[in-house]
Amino acid sequence: MSPPYFFGYGSLVNLGTHAYHDPQPARLSGWRRAWVHTELREVAFLSAVPCAGSEIDGLIAAVPGADWDALDGREYAYDRLPLLGAVAHGLRPAPEISLYAVPRSAQMPGSARHPILLSYLDVVVQGYDQVFGVAGVAAFFASTDGWEAPILNDRAAPIYPRHQLLEVAQRELVDHHLDAIGAKVIVVG
Template sequence: MKESYFFAYGSLVNRNTHQYADCSLARLHGWRRVWRHTNLRPIAYLTVEPDPCCEVDGLIAHVPNGDWSTLDYRESAYDRINIKHVISHPKLETINVAMYSLPNDKHSQPTGEQPVLLSYIDTVVQGYNREFGERGVENFFNTTSGWTAPILDDRQRPIYPRHQKLSPRETALIDANLRRIGNTPVNLSKGDSATWLGACA
């Protein structure tokens, strides 16, 4: 029986957000990350869409006993799809690899009412910095579309439930790349935190 693995291209790249220990660097071919909004969630999230000219770095991680229930619950807005034929990884044995993606009929462009959370970007980019270094962070921004989406600066009062504490160097790295792509996060208004926390619970 082939072992099951998932491919991480967003927050799951940050190993502090999950307990899957058997992780390896991997590359997805023919896809691109993109920010999207889904009516199943109150804020914008990352997904991937086909792009024959793009490659996405990330991690593969072993799913013990093929038990997807925990991941399926965490990624409940997404569909789990098989990608074993479009991914490169260091495993010598033949494995089954799946990833989570928002299908076209379940998402749309982010809006001011469904922004991207800076605490979510922080978590994702911290993971990429630890796995791929500063060049990998730059590549993350370059291989992700949808950066015209509004970004809500909730860094001081994080809304994203798996947010991580950043070092000053990590903070500066993320802010520098946001400036490079021309997106300035909008500050979280007083009183909004409780509203968004309730919506994201």
């Protein structure tokens, strides 16, 4: 029996943030991403939200031995939901796939008190750049809502616990897209 898989659409796309097996590019239909805040975290973070006619790219990866404990711990602010036939990927036979999403009833928009961490966004964009290229990064920004939340520039002293070192071109790619959407970037301090 094959292990179950998860569908990652944010920091889990960046292979530098985890060691789950058999990562594969995939596309999820009927969902978008959104920056949200919950009472469980101090900052805004990505969630998947149902949205008919939308698609988001991401990665699927195996959860060896169906041992969800470590991943559930990492994704503690989310509910783990089964995805039935909504994920396009190249694996045969198709594995069981789950998605982590914040329940709608717990979602609040990001705000000045609950901003998006630039160190977190950098990790996500780096992952999309590595897996899907520059076009994939553009698709990430286009298929994500909630950019009204301010972006806290914590690059000099990253707050996000799984921050990664970005190449200059990757930082410039993030900054380019933030400028293009008119994001409000605030400096720590």
